[in-house]
Amino acid sequence: MPLYAYLCECGNAFDRYLPLSEYDAPQACECGKTARKVLGLNYLHTAFDPYVSPASGKVINTKRARRDDLDRTNSRPWEGLESEKKEAARRREYANQKLETTIQKSVEDQLRKV
Secondary structure (H helix, E strand, C coil): CEEEEEECCCCCEEEEECCHHHCCCCEECCCCCEEEEECCCCCECCCCCCEECCCCCCEECCHHHHHHHHHHCCCCCCCCHHHHHHHHHHHHHHHHHHHHHHHHHHHHHHHHHC
């Protein structure tokens, strides 16, 4: 969402995040008068609500921090219950295959020793 700079005749300067659809909408100052838009370094702000990571307990307040936290904790983003169930089943199957392979190797090693 773009950030716009305003200046009121009372001397108060302020910024507002506004959707493009409200680009020309007049903005009121704290004093109640309508402020004028001034040329400034406007930028886009992407909203990201901070949260506490359930995996690490750290506060996550940017997309980069989220990505790093997911990587660091070997986690992945929530994609809905159905997707999570499929992923859990896939991981169980992988763990079972790995266990079966380990058991098979162990049995073969024991048979060679006999």
